[in-house]
Amino acid sequence: MKKLKNTILWVACFFAVPTVFAQSNPELSDPEVASVAVVANQIDVSYAEIAKKKSKNVEVLKFAETMMNDHNAVIGQAVALAKKLGVTPKDNPVSQQLLADAVTTKKSLNSKSGKAFDIAYADNEVAYHKAVISAVEDLLIPQTDNAELKDLLTSVVPVLKTHLGHAEMVQKMLNGK
Numbered sequence: 001m002k003k004l005k006n007t008i009l010w011v012a013c014f015f016a017v018p019t020v021f022a023q024s025n026p027e028l029s030d031p032e033v034a035s036v037a038v039v040a041n042q043i044d045v046s047y048a049e050i051a052k053k054k055s056k057n058v059e060v061l062k063f064a065e066t067m068m069n070d071h072n073a074v075i076g077q078a079v080a081l082a083k084k085l086g087v088t089p090k091d092n093p094v095s096q097q098l099l100a101d102a103v104t105t106k107k108s109l110n111s112k113s114g115k116a117f118d119i120a121y122a123d124n125e126v127a128y129h130k131a132v133i134s135a136v137e138d139l140l141i142p143q144t145d146n147a148e149l150k151d152l153l154t155s156v157v158p159v160l161k162t163h164l165g166h167a168e169m170v171q172k173m174l175n176g177k
Contacts, residue, residue, distance in 0.1 A: 028143045031090035036140060037153065038078050039095040041071040043102040044082035047128070050109050051121050060118045063125070063170050067163065074156055081152055119174050133160045134165050 028036065044067055051064035082089060105124060112120050136153055144150040 002071070020115040021141075026092075026094060028092060028094065028139070028141075029090065030144055030149055031087050031148050032088055032092040033140050033144050033153075034078060034082050035089035035091055035095045037076055037156075038089055039098050040055070040135070042055075042127060043077045043098060044072065044125075044132075045071045045075075045126065046102065046106060047109065047121065049118075050106060054109070054113060054117050055121065056114075057065060057118045057174070059170050059173055060121060063166055066166065067125070070159060070163065074159070077152060081148055085146060085148065087146075087149075095149065116175070119171075122171040122174050126164065126171050129160055129167055133157060136160065165173065 033102040043063055048067035048071070051060055052068070055061055057066065078089075081087075105165065108121055109117065141150055141153050144153060
């Protein structure tokens with residue numbers, strides 16, 4: 001029960017104030033870490049797919065294409081590593097909450113069109129990448145026991161930070177700043 005309460009608190013902080021959750025991190029095994037990593041990447045691919053269908057903005061479309069390509073590549077690396085190590089990603093409350101929150105976000109994105117969609121997509125990408133970077137650095141890497149999985153997660157952080165910078169650039173462009 002305590003683990004579930006910590007997970008709920010962590011997830012709330014994951015999306016609200018990423019730097020606050022360090023004291024309430026749930027304990028995750030390597031298969032659970034793998035699941036969270038794959039799910040987080042799959043979610044961002046799904047957001048990019050929505051953008052590719054709804055946006056007419058060239059910069060938003062380029063960004064969405066980058067998100068699809070890069071996050072699919074990370075999923076491929078994670079799946080290949082899991083197979084090599086004989087690890088099956090294990091569903092857990094964190095990955096389940098990520099998926100549940102993604103349903104709400106996708107519904108919100110799908111309800112918008114035109115510039116309102118583009119701004120909502122860019123705003124979401126900025127917030128999502130900030131939260132994911134924080135989670136990878138403060139939760140997933142510290143809780144990973146396997147050196148190869150830890151190396152993969154560590155190698156993804158600079159890519160995520162590049163994505164964040166790109167998302168912030170698109171966000172500023174859409175807001176006329």
